[in-house]
Amino acid sequence: MRAIDRMLLPDEQIIFRTGKHLIIFLTPIMWLAITIAIKVTYTASPSINQYFPRLPQFLVLIPLLLALWTGAAQALLYLSSEYAVTNKRVLMREGILLRRISELRLATVSNMRVNQSLAGQLLGYATLIISPFGNEEDVFTEIAQPFEFQRATQTQLDKVTR
Numbered sequence: 001m002r003a004i005d006r007m008l009l010p011d012e013q014i015i016f017r018t019g020k021h022l023i024i025f026l027t028p029i030m031w032l033a034i035t036i037a038i039k040v041t042y043t044a045s046p047s048i049n050q051y052f053p054r055l056p057q058f059l060v061l062i063p064l065l066l067a068l069w070t071g072a073a074q075a076l077l078y079l080s081s082e083y084a085v086t087n088k089r090v091l092m093r094e095g096i097l098l099r100r101i102s103e104l105r106l107a108t109v110s111n112m113r114v115n116q117s118l119a120g121q122l123l124g125y126a127t128l129i130i131s132p133f134g135n136e137e138d139v140f141t142e143i144a145q146p147f148e149f150q151r152a153t154q155t156q157l158d159k160v161t162r
Helices: 022-044 046-051 055-080 118-123 146-161
Strands: 014-018 082-086 089-094 100-105 109-115 125-132 138-144
Touching (some): 014 146, 022 138, 055 089, 082 146, 089 138, 100 125, 118 125, 125 146
Antiparallel strands (some): 014 082, 082 089, 089 100, 125 138
């Protein structure tokens, strides 16, 4: 059972559910590409190995450790992030060690904005900004299916306000 499922109230049903977009893995992939580029460069150039015999292993180790560290952090974030629209609330949950949970009753949502870059338009992710009445905005980045989430929220909000 997922965490948001345990947060549901009696007679509450999930209308739409999404999570983080796979774009969050771009940084670890870039570090891995740098690791491979350094390894290939030093393997293909024996003259560098002649003058600096230990340098290639050291240079490969740094970006490899960064790739592993950021990859593990992003994997935990990806697995622990959930965003849902129910018939009563908007629920958002991120993180394992440092949790960030937002529960908004539909009637308190005054505005929901989607900020999307060109890459976000091409790949299908965006930043969601939810403004409840009288409180600070909740900002959630790199959300998959942002317009579907916004549409589901507005549809449920329309049903609640009738």
